[in-house]
Amino acid sequence: MLDPRSASIRHCARCGGSLRHQHRDGRERPVCTDCGAVVYLDPKVACGVLVMRRRAILLVQRRNEPGRGLWCLPCGFADADEAPEAAAAREAFEETGLRITIGALVGAYHYRDDPRGAGILLVYRGRAARGVAQAHDDAAAVGWFALDGLPPLSHAPHRLAIADATRRTRRPLPERTDSH
Numbered sequence: 001m002l003d004p005r006s007a008s009i010r011h012c013a014r015c016g017g018s019l020r021h022q023h024r025d026g027r028e029r030p031v032c033t034d035c036g037a038v039v040y041l042d043p044k045v046a047c048g049v050l051v052m053r054r055r056a057i058l059l060v061q062r063r064n065e066p067g068r069g070l071w072c073l074p075c076g077f078a079d080a081d082e083a084p085e086a087a088a089a090r091e092a093f094e095e096t097g098l099r100i101t102i103g104a105l106v107g108a109y110h111y112r113d114d115p116r117g118a119g120i121l122l123v124y125r126g127r128a129a130r131g132v133a134q135a136h137d138d139a140a141a142v143g144w145f146a147l148d149g150l151p152p153l154s155h156a157p158h159r160l161a162i163a164d165a166t167r168r169t170r171r172p173l174p175e176r177t178d179s180h
């Protein structure tokens with residue numbers, strides 16, 4: 001599946017010329033028919049945070065598409081000059097009003113199912129300062145949910161991240177069988 005953006009980008013950002021898909025650097029890419037610039041669609045970088053309190057997970061209900069009305073981890077896109085940990089904390093604060101201390105990385109999850117572009121979701125563990133979570137910004141609601149009572153989630157990577165972060169026993173690495 002191509003990046004959803006590849007169908008919607010029509011003009012060269014450098015000269016305004018039209019783009020046509022051509023084979024470049026091993027695959028089809030949009031190429032400007034006027035100046036020859038090749039458009040490389042970098043992944044978007046989304047940053048989320050997984051916060052638990054008394055075995056409940058902090059989730060936000062999405063006010064906007066995609067996934068409007070569904071729930072997800074507090075998350076948002078990083079700016080290019082912003083560290084992902086800072087983006088995760090900023091987005092969580094904007095959406096929930098809680099100051100979050102960012103901890104270890106839970107995982108990196110590639111996705112291609114968002115119309116705003118394919119990307120990589122980085123999910124960190126987080127610890128919330130005292131306070132009551134309140135919905136702000138692009139969150140319609142916020143809530144704490146027990147693992148066995150999660151509401152419908154908007155994006156598959158969020159479900160994967162929650163599973164990765166809450167799995168009790170990690171699968172051990174395979175034992176080495178070579179004799180060197």
Ligand SMILES: [Zn+2]
Nearest residue numbers: 012015032035
């Ligand atoms: Zn051009």
